[in-house]
Amino acid sequence: MEKITITASKTYEVLTGSGLLPRAGAYIRQALGEKVRKICVVTDSNVAPLYSDALISSLEESGFVAVKFVFAAGEASKSLRTLSDLLEFLAQRQLTRSDALVALGGGVTGDLTGFAAASYLRGIPFVQVPTTLLAAVDSSVGGKTGVNLEAGKNLAGAFWQPSLVLFDTDTMATLSQDLLLDGAAEAIKAGAIADKELLSYIREKPDLKDPAVITHLSGRAIEIKRRVVQEDERDIGARQLLNFGHTLGHAIEKCSGFSVSHGHAVAIGMVIESRAALQFGWSREDCTAPLSEILKKFGFPLDCPYSASQLTQAALSDKKRQGDRLTLVIPVAQGDCQLKELPVSRLEEFIKAGLS
Template identity: 35%
Template sequence: MAETVRRIEVSGPQPYTVEVGSGLLTRAQIAQSQIALIHPEDLPARFVTRVQATLSPVVTVVVPARDDCKTMQVMAGVLSHLAAANLPRDGAVVGLGGGAATDLAGFVAASYLRGVAFYTMPTTLLGMVDAAVGGKTGVNLPEGKNLVGAFWPPRAVWCDTDTLETLSPEVFREGAAEAYKHGLISDPTLLRRVLDPEFRPGGALLASTLADAIAVKAAVVSRDLTEQGERAHLNFGHTLAHALEAVTHHRLPHGEAVGYGMHYAARLSRVMGGEDLTGHTLAFLRWQRPTPLPDLDFQAVNTYMVRDKKADSLGVRFVLLRDLAQPYLARVPEALLRQEFEGWQADARGLPETPRAQEGT
């Protein structure tokens, strides 16, 4: 019996379909005959060879793993590879790998010859739930994360659930942060399902929970592609998360930073008059078991928070929650930011430690 494939439609000026299911790497179809494939150096070789056999790219470009690929220097090198291969204007770029690699690939597609077709094949949970959908592409600067980029929607997205079986437990739990966030801001049923033992590679709840989490983002970006309003709600927990990534020089993975950031945002939501949702965010952190944080100075972290992309001429804005599925944007007085930062650090220090080296690679 054939595997069920869930299809999620993303509407808007450039509509496309996200497919979720097994075996999709070998079933993808692309109209363009001239294809450039971009993937990170740590991607399992069998995934690369499957896609190469299916799509016959004219050039394959290998980039550094994780956020090490999201630099202007790496991007310039990739663009040179495409130019040397004479990829034409009617060609296409395919991003294969985690969210960092697909962010880079999308920005390359948006920039090369002022824009060529882009397709993405995310291979991590984080990449599937977050980076692959919505058309945000970009790279980092030393001054902060995702400060350079473009909105460039893909023509199609294929989320092959088979690729998730190669992830270590900690990397899978890292990616679950974005799915849990979608539960907090839109679909509270995801909160229970993400923490269920069957939400795992090969688990009974994997495909349906993944598809429903993707559907939350698809609905939002369909209504607000360029983040003029509602799309900002998808950044719940990210203002602190991006700052944590910067101050730790990306030693703290994105999904773990989001886990920490969601708890900070929940504390801010409570002190600003919202319902107390910190029980949910603490439950997630205990399940995720993120990397323990170093001692952090509020002023050093706040230096990066004020550069957040939701900031405007009046300063930084946080995504907060009045209650589950009731997000809003607000300015928080610095005195409260500092006060809750201290309480948040105390909560983080109280998390149980786990011998992570015993969990696989």
């Protein structure tokens, strides 16, 4: 088992290894303490039949009273409606400030559960148990929680750190190749912004079915995120580097009605932003070719089906926008990204350069 300690407004551990889920109750008890009696496991309709029984059994063996809230799988459930349903469920089950939530699933589950934990009774503890590679390497760590609005992605939320992140790598065995790729995109992003050696490893080790590759990728990506989060927990400076590819990735997700998944959209977004940065003269070297090579090696489709105008309109609701300016993450060299402010009036020009 590998352990990474995150020190932010709350200090907690990220545990990664095989066979952790059947022992989750003991780890959660250690993290939450003896006072917590009741836990609500929040999961979706895909994950519940796979892993919820094992988790609940482990929780009950460790002395917890466990209840379960299951919502319909999919990005459409990352909404104020589902959040309201979850909060009402917690109130009906009489959870108190000494109780806790556990997010069992992918990024939608983790973001929704974390926001509910931050909101219910003005804040109760929660634990992340990611079951997708994307959630493990990205959304489960760092304390960003939230839901989507009709206007855009992640526009309502809170910073609320978990008490523990427990990543059982055995859960990767039930993931499709596309879901594994979603996580790989975030690991590639981590390498692109801060770790050229990770990019080299990914280029040589594209086998996402290999547990050793999963462990290495997740560990390095989480370590990069740990450093950035500890420097800038509230996302007002260096943490924005983690958004490489996300401004256009989120726009692609929105334009597609979320039929293009997050990781696949971010992969396309990274290529567009890299190509545009080079054409604008902001990069010291061409980052597009080596990045595209890695992404194609994994099998990512990189053609964008949307116009610069469509992407611009979708990106205008991006939460990173401040007034008439937008902060973009620009690759200046492999493994080295910087933040660059762009007037909103030039956004379509930037996107056109990236699509050409």
